[in-house]
Amino acid sequence: MDLQRHRIKKNVLNKSWERHRILAMASKGDSESWQDSLSPTQIVDQYYRCINDKDLRHLDEYISEDACFDDYAFTKPFHGKEEVMRFLGQLTQCMGRNVKFKVKHIYEGEDLTAAVNWHLEWKKKQIPFTRGCTFFKLSNEGQNMIIWRAEVLIESPIKPGSVVLTLLKNVTSIFDDYPSVTEWFLKSPQAILTWILRIYNIFVAPWLNPLLDGYIKLWSFFVRLLNSAITLGIFISKIFIK
Numbered sequence: 001m002d003l004q005r006h007r008i009k010k011n012v013l014n015k016s017w018e019r020h021r022i023l024a025m026a027s028k029g030d031s032e033s034w035q036d037s038l039s040p041t042q043i044v045d046q047y048y049r050c051i052n053d054k055d056l057r058h059l060d061e062y063i064s065e066d067a068c069f070d071d072y073a074f075t076k077p078f079h080g081k082e083e084v085m086r087f088l089g090q091l092t093q094c095m096g097r098n099v100k101f102k103v104k105h106i107y108e109g110e111d112l113t114a115a116v117n118w119h120l121e122w123k124k125k126q127i128p129f130t131r132g133c134t135f136f137k138l139s140n141e142g143q144n145m146i147i148w149r150a151e152v153l154i155e156s157p158i159k160p161g162s163v164v165l166t167l168l169k170n171v172t173s174i175f176d177d178y179p180s181v182t183e184w185f186l187k188s189p190q191a192i193l194t195w196i197l198r199i200y201n202i203f204v205a206p207w208l209n210p211l212l213d214g215y216i217k218l219w220s221f222f223v224r225l226l227n228s229a230i231t232l233g234i235f236i237s238k239i240f241i242k
Contacts, residue, residue: 040114040138041106043145048118052100054092060085064139064148071152098123112138112145131155 038046043062050059060081067084070077078084099122107115113136120130137149160167175182185192 038145039108040112040136040145041108043138043147044106044114044116044136045103047147048101048103048116051088051092051095054095056085056089056092059088061144062147063088064141064146067148067150069150069152071154073152073154095120099127100124102126112140114138129155129157 047059047062050056050062063081063084065081066079067081068077068079069084069087071087078087099120101118102121103116103118105117109115115133115135117131117133119132120127132152132154134153135151136147138145139148140146
């Protein structure tokens with residue numbers, strides 16, 4: 001009996017959400033009249049729909065003026081609505097005509113928070129290594145609920161496996177052996193990275209960069225050669241298959 005009531009409740013919620021979607025799509029010209037009635041889950045759902053539709057005008061309505069988008073694939077977060085919208089505009093351009101976000105699940109938390117796991121699809125076919133998870137923090141501005149902060153985690157194409165555990169063990173051992181240095185490093189990691197970058201530019205870059213440049217040129221040559229061979233093979237096959 002409890003299971004049946006749970007199923008009925010789930011169906012009612014799903015129908016309510018679908019009804020909100022239909023009303024939202026039908027009322028885009030008067031967004032302020034319905035945006036305040038949507039839940040964080042539905043706001044996030046509309047956010048991804050606007051990206052898939054490349055509807056930047058309505059996407060702009062869901063972003064706070066002091067928004068912060070922290071995509072961990074980038075070295076720095078995007079601060080402010082202007083930076084965030086510029087990034088989202090570049091994202092929609094790079095997606096082309098056929099790539100879409102496929103939202104798998106949206107989980108709503110407390111204090112106007114939501115989490116989403118998703119992947120990218122090309123013509124409804126999943127693209128490898130494009131799984132991701134985004135954490136949203138929303139806020140109420142006037143009568144509208146809008147996205148204030150987002151943190152994006154994207155699947156890495158490199159799968160180091162147990163190497164990560166070995167590396168973690170070695171790093172934590174160094175941290176434990178040199179606690180004072182570790183505290184200084186964790187307070188100002190940029191100083192260490194700047195120092196390492198200077199050493200690289202002075203001692204490593206002069207001989208490593210030419211090697212990498214030659215390696216890239218060599219692979220480019222092989223790719224062009226392979227492309228020519230495939231083109232020639234197709235041309236010959238058309239002659240004999242007639």
